[in-house]
Amino acid sequence: MAENLKEQEKNDLEKPLPKEKYEELEDYIDSLPSLEGRLIQILHKAQQIFGYLPRDVQLFVARRLGISGAKVNGVITFYSYFTQKPRGEHTISICTGTACFVKGVGKIIEALEHELDTSIGSTTEDMKFTLKDVRCVGACGLAPLIVVDDKVYGRVKPEEVEQILAEYR
Amino acid sequence: MAGIKSLEELQKIRAKAQQGMDLRKAGDEEYIKLMVGMATCGIAAGARDTFNTLLEEIEKRNIKNVYLVQVGCMGYCHDEPTVQVNKPGEPPVLYGNINKEKAIEIIDKHVEKGELLQDLIISKSFDRA
Amino acid sequence: MKQYRLHMLVCAGTACESQESKDIIKNLEAELKEKGYEKEVQVVKTGCFGFCEKGPIIKVHPDHVFYVEVKPKDVKEIVEEHVIKGRVVERLLYEEPALEKKITEQEKMSFYKKQLRLALRNCGFINPEDIKEYIAEDGYLALGRAIKEMTPEEVIETIKESGLRGRGGGGFPTGYKWELTYRNKNDLKFIICNADEGDPGAFMDRSILEGDPHSVLEAMAIAGYAIGAEKGYIYIRAEYPLAIHRLNIAIEQAREYGLLGENIFDSDFNFDIELKYGAGAFVCGEETALLNSVEGGRGEPNAKPPFPAESGLWDKPTCVNNVETFANIPQILLKGPKWFNSIGTENSKGTKVFALAGKVNNVGLVEVPMGISLREIIYDIGGGIRDNKKFKAVQTGGPSGGCIPEKYLDTHIDYQTLQEVGSMMGSGGMIVMDEDDCMVNISKFYIEFTEDESCGKCTPCRIGNKRLSEILTRITYGKGTEEDLENLKDLGEMVKDGSLCGLGQSSPNPILSTLRFFEDEYKEHVLNKNCPSGVCNMGKKKKPAAKKKQ
Numbered sequence: 001m002a003e004n005l006k007e008q009e010k011n012d013l014e015k016p017l018p019k020e021k022y023e024e025l026e027d028y029i030d031s032l033p034s035l036e037g038r039l040i041q042i043l044h045k046a047q048q049i050f051g052y053l054p055r056d057v058q059l060f061v062a063r064r065l066g067i068s069g070a071k072v073n074g075v076i077t078f079y080s081y082f083t084q085k086p087r088g089e090h091t092i093s094i095c096t097g098t099a100c101f102v103k104g105v106g107k108i109i110e111a112l113e114h115e116l117d118t119s120i121g122s123t124t125e126d127m128k129f130t131l132k133d134v135r136c137v138g139a140c141g142l143a144p145l146i147v148v149d150d151k152v153y154g155r156v157k158p159e160e161v162e163q164i165l166a167e168y169r
Numbered sequence: 170m171a172g173i174k175s176l177e178e179l180q181k182i183r184a185k186a187q188q189g190m191d192l193r194k195a196g197d198e199e200y201i202k203l204m205v206g207m208a209t210c211g212i213a214a215g216a217r218d219t220f221n222t223l224l225e226e227i228e229k230r231n232i233k234n235v236y237l238v239q240v241g242c243m244g245y246c247h248d249e250p251t252v253q254v255n256k257p258g259e260p261p262v263l264y265g266n267i268n269k270e271k272a273i274e275i276i277d278k279h280v281e282k283g284e285l286l287q288d289l290i291i292s293k294s295f296d297r298a
Numbered sequence: 299m300k301q302y303r304l305h306m307l308v309c310a311g312t313a314c315e316s317q318e319s320k321d322i323i324k325n326l327e328a329e330l331k332e333k334g335y336e337k338e339v340q341v342v343k344t345g346c347f348g349f350c351e352k353g354p355i356i357k358v359h360p361d362h363v364f365y366v367e368v369k370p371k372d373v374k375e376i377v378e379e380h381v382i383k384g385r386v387v388e389r390l391l392y393e394e395p396a397l398e399k400k401i402t403e404q405e406k407m408s409f410y411k412k413q414l415r416l417a418l419r420n421c422g423f424i425n426p427e428d429i430k431e432y433i434a435e436d437g438y439l440a441l442g443r444a445i446k447e448m449t450p451e452e453v454i455e456t457i458k459e460s461g462l463r464g465r466g467g468g469g470f471p472t473g474y475k476w477e478l479t480y481r482n483k484n485d486l487k488f489i490i491c492n493a494d495e496g497d498p499g500a501f502m503d504r505s506i507l508e509g510d511p512h513s514v515l516e517a518m519a520i521a522g523y524a525i526g527a528e529k530g531y532i533y534i535r536a537e538y539p540l541a542i543h544r545l546n547i548a549i550e551q552a553r554e555y556g557l558l559g560e561n562i563f564d565s566d567f568n569f570d571i572e573l574k575y576g577a578g579a580f581v582c583g584e585e586t587a588l589l590n591s592v593e594g595g596r597g598e599p600n601a602k603p604p605f606p607a608e609s610g611l612w613d614k615p616t617c618v619n620n621v622e623t624f625a626n627i628p629q630i631l632l633k634g635p636k637w638f639n640s641i642g643t644e645n646s647k648g649t650k651v652f653a654l655a656g657k658v659n660n661v662g663l664v665e666v667p668m669g670i671s672l673r674e675i676i677y678d679i680g681g682g683i684r685d686n687k688k689f690k691a692v693q694t695g696g697p698s699g700g701c702i703p704e705k706y707l708d709t710h711i712d713y714q715t716l717q718e719v720g721s722m723m724g725s726g727g728m729i730v731m732d733e734d735d736c737m738v739n740i741s742k743f744y745i746e747f748t749e750d751e752s753c754g755k756c757t758p759c760r761i762g763n764k765r766l767s768e769i770l771t772r773i774t775y776g777k778g779t780e781e782d783l784e785n786l787k788d789l790g791e792m793v794k795d796g797s798l799c800g801l802g803q804s805s806p807n808p809i810l811s812t813l814r815f816f817e818d819e820y821k822e823h824v825l826n827k828n829c830p831s832g833v834c835n836m837g838k839k840k841k842p843a844a845k846k847k848q
Contacts, residue, residue: 173556237360
C-alpha cells in the first residue's frame, strides 16, 4: 500500500497538472460568497475541471479552505461520485438498479468485462474506457440499460455489447 | 419585471396565461366543439382558411367555451369544407360549403346566439359523422 | 398568450429524453417550420407522463390523441398526416393488450384509468420551463393566500388537519414536523427539500422535479412562512442533471416574478432557495446524514434526539421534507384539508406515487389513491406480468422494504398494511418479480447494496450487513447449511435492533421477508443445493467478485 502511494506520488510529481486549471479552480473559489459548508460543491467543480481528484488537488483545496487534507480525503472517499483516478476517454456506466437487475443486467456486465478485459470500477490499459456501476438511472422502462458518456442504450442484450463498443473504438 | 405584489396581480397573470392553455383543458361536456373536416380533400377545398378564420374569430371575440378541432374526412366531399358544431345536449349539426364569411356567420349565429344556419345544414342527428 | 390551433406535448423526462425525445422536438419544430405551420402548432416540452414503458410519448391537444414509442423519423409522418391532413397516425397509437384494440385517448387507457394524479397533476401537462404555465394552473396562489390571508399557525393547522404524512419513507405526519420546528424559537431556521432519491428502481421525485419544479419551490416557501425560515436548500443528486437544470430555471423565474426573494407579496416575509448537490451516497437520504452532507462533510448520520427540528443544519431548527410531500402542499391549501382528508384510508391520506418496474407490462410512474390494492396496481394499471409468466412477488420500499407474495396481493396499501406484511411504503419503488426470479438472489442483491452503502459509523450495520451478505453468497453458491438460515434470521434481527439510523434498522427487511414467505426456496438451496429458478450458479466455481468503487 505504502509503495503504491509512493508510486502515485512519483507519477503526480512527474506530470504536474496544468497551471491554468488551478487558476480556474482558484477563480471559482474566489467567486463564492462564503466558504462555509462548500467543500462538496468545490470538489464537484474541481472534478469537473481536472476530470479526477488527485492528491495534489486535494491538498490544494484543503489549503485554500484552511482545513486538513485528511478531511478532504475523507469526504472524497465517502462519496462514490468522486474519483481519485483518471478516467478513460469514454465512461461506461452500467445501471445496477433493481429493475435492471431483475431484467438481467448481470449478463451485460459479464459481456462488458469480457469484451474490455477489465472489471467494474477500472479503466482499460489504453485509457479508452472506464467501466463503472451506477445506482438507478431512473429510466426503468428501458431496463437493462447502460450509459456511454451521455448516451443511453436501453434494453441491451449481451450480444449487442460488442456492437455498442465498436461505436467508440 | 417588477415582482408580483398582490394576489390581484397574480390572478391577472394567471388569467392571461390560462387563455393560451384552454385548448389542453377542453373536456367533452361543457364545451362547444367545432370540428373542421381537414383531410386532403377538405384542405384542397379551403378548409385551412376556414379553420384559421374560426380560430381568429374565437380569439377576437374571446369566446371561452369553444374548442376547435381538426378532424379527418367526414365523407361529404361534394360539400367541402365542412364544419360540424357539437353543442352539449344538442344534436350535432353538420354544415357544408363553409368559406371564410360563412365561418364567421357560424360563430356569430350558432355559437354565440344559438341560431342555426338552416341553409347550410347537411345533416342534423345524434349519429355523429 | 398566443392562440394555437394544436398543442403537441412531447415528454422530456429522463426516460424519454434518453430515447431521443430531444431529437423528436427538434425534428418536429423543423418540420412544422418547413411546412409553414409553426404559427399554428405549439410544441411544448413537458415532464414525465409516467408511461415510460412506451416512451417517447407525444400528446396532441385538443384531439387528446396519445402517440407512443415515437421515433424521430416518425415526426414527418405525424406532421404530414395529423397536422396537415387531420388523420390520426394509427400505427403509433397505444394498443391495449387485453382488448387487442388501438386506443386514441389517454384517459381511456387502463394505465391511466385507476390513477389519481395530485402530486403529478402538472407532469405531462405544463411546460416546466415556463412559470406562466404553472401560474395558469393556480400556481403560487396558495403561497399568496398563505401570506396574505393566513397566519403561520393556521397554515400548520391546515396541514395537520389534512393528515398528510411524509412521502420519503418514514411516514411522519408533516404538519407535526412543521409545528415542532415552528415552536423552536431561533433567529435562523432552515427548510430543506430532500431530493436525494437513492432507492434503486425509484424515480418519483426526479419526475416531479423535472415535470413540475415550481410546485416544490412554492411549497418550500409556504413551509418557510409557516415555520419562520428564510432560507431553503434543495439537496439533490448530482446524477439528476435534467432536474437540476429545470430547478435552476424555475428558481430564476420565481425570483424574477418576486415569488422568491425579499418582501414576497409585498409582505415582510423573505425566502430564497439554493441547490446543494449530493455526491452519490444512499445514506444521505437519512435526514441527519443529509444535514451533514449539506454542511459539506461526510454524510454520516447522528443519533436522534436531538431531532433536526431542534438542532439541525448548523445547529439551527431545520425542517426536512421530501419532494413528493412538498408537491402535495399547495393543493391542500387551495382545496382545503377536508378535500385531501377524503382521499385514502383511515391512517393514510391522499395519494402515493409509485415507480412501477420489473417484470410488468407497463413500466412507468403511477399515482394512486391510498387504499388501492396491489393487484389493481400490477394487473389493471401495470397490465399484468410480462410474457404471460407467473407472478411471484412484488418488492416495495427498496432496500428497506420487503417482498410481498401472491397471497397478499389484495392488501389495500397504506403505511400500516404494508408494514404488517413485512414491507414498507418507502419512497415508492415497486418492482414486480416473476417465476424466473430467485428470491435468495434478490435478497442478496439488496444486502450487497446496503453493504456497499453502509457509511460504517456504527458496528451492527457495518459488520452485520457484511456477514449477512457473506452467508447469502455462500447459499447462492451451493455452500449453505441449515444453520445459515437460523443465523440469517438472528443476525437480521440484531442488525435491525442495533443500528444507529434508518438504513441499518431496515436493511435486513428484504432478507427477513423473503425468509418468511419463501422459506422453501431457501431450503431448496441449502438442502438440495438446487436453485429452483435456475438463477444461482450452484456448485459452480466462484468467480472473483467484481470490485465496487475504488
